[in-house]
Amino acid sequence: MSAPRILVFDIFGTVVDWHGSIVREVGQRFPQVDADAFAIAWRAGYQPAMEAVRSGGRGFVKLDVLHREILDGLLPRFGLVHLGEAERAELNRVWHRLAAWPDSVAGLARLKTRFTICSLSNGNLGLLTDMAKAAGLPWDCVLGAEVFRAYKPDPRVYLGAAEVFDARPDEVLMVAAHHDDLAAARANGLMTAYIERPLEFGVAHPKDVSPQPGNSLHARDLLHLADQLGC
Numbered sequence: 001m002s003a004p005r006i007l008v009f010d011i012f013g014t015v016v017d018w019h020g021s022i023v024r025e026v027g028q029r030f031p032q033v034d035a036d037a038f039a040i041a042w043r044a045g046y047q048p049a050m051e052a053v054r055s056g057g058r059g060f061v062k063l064d065v066l067h068r069e070i071l072d073g074l075l076p077r078f079g080l081v082h083l084g085e086a087e088r089a090e091l092n093r094v095w096h097r098l099a100a101w102p103d104s105v106a107g108l109a110r111l112k113t114r115f116t117i118c119s120l121s122n123g124n125l126g127l128l129t130d131m132a133k134a135a136g137l138p139w140d141c142v143l144g145a146e147v148f149r150a151y152k153p154d155p156r157v158y159l160g161a162a163e164v165f166d167a168r169p170d171e172v173l174m175v176a177a178h179h180d181d182l183a184a185a186r187a188n189g190l191m192t193a194y195i196e197r198p199l200e201f202g203v204a205h206p207k208d209v210s211p212q213p214g215n216s217l218h219a220r221d222l223l224h225l226a227d228q229l230g231c
Helices: 020-027 033-044 045-056 063-078 085-096 104-113 124-134 154-162 177-186 222-228
Strands: 006-009 116-121 141-144 172-176 189-195 217-219
Touching: 006 154, 006 189, 020 033, 033 045, 033 063, 033 189, 045 063, 045 141, 063 085, 063 124, 104 116, 104 222, 116 124, 116 154, 116 177, 124 172, 141 154, 154 172, 154 177, 177 189, 217 222
Parallel strands: 006 116, 006 172, 116 141, 172 189, 189 217
Antiparallel strands: none
């Protein structure tokens, strides 16, 4: 493949361990709750909530709002309906505190020596900025759905990222642990790199990370991607 100018990254599951982070925090706060089931259920509401925006059923709202709506719906199921507003708001901000995968910070630092690196997430800017600060993610730029008023896989997100940097789509490499995200990026002319995250959903729910056709690169983690890109 030709060398990209810009690397853009999916975040949840690709760069940060959302499942493990939520399990740890819920387990500490509410030891009586099945933290694994809670994390899986919270994430399961993610795509349906965004689809309501994508379909035009509601106007654009940032991901913090969607996460909170999903959370409020989950609390009765897990015996936490008694939580007050302050506790709910603080728990919802767990998404701002997600821990990076062990290879992420070092891998991004190496990639940054050669490329412009940027988030391209469905997260909102405050969430992504807080997460970067907490986890030490060395972005050159933070982009998210809020910038484009659209959620992936809307073409406005992928093409908008290229436009931000005055780049052609084929000069941008989308990096993600999700084949559907990468397929949408390719459909809009971007190059793609798949990152294996077999434990994205925890050890009880391993993912199939077998290679699929179409991706320019397939890497075990971000350090391996840096090796492949000569960083």
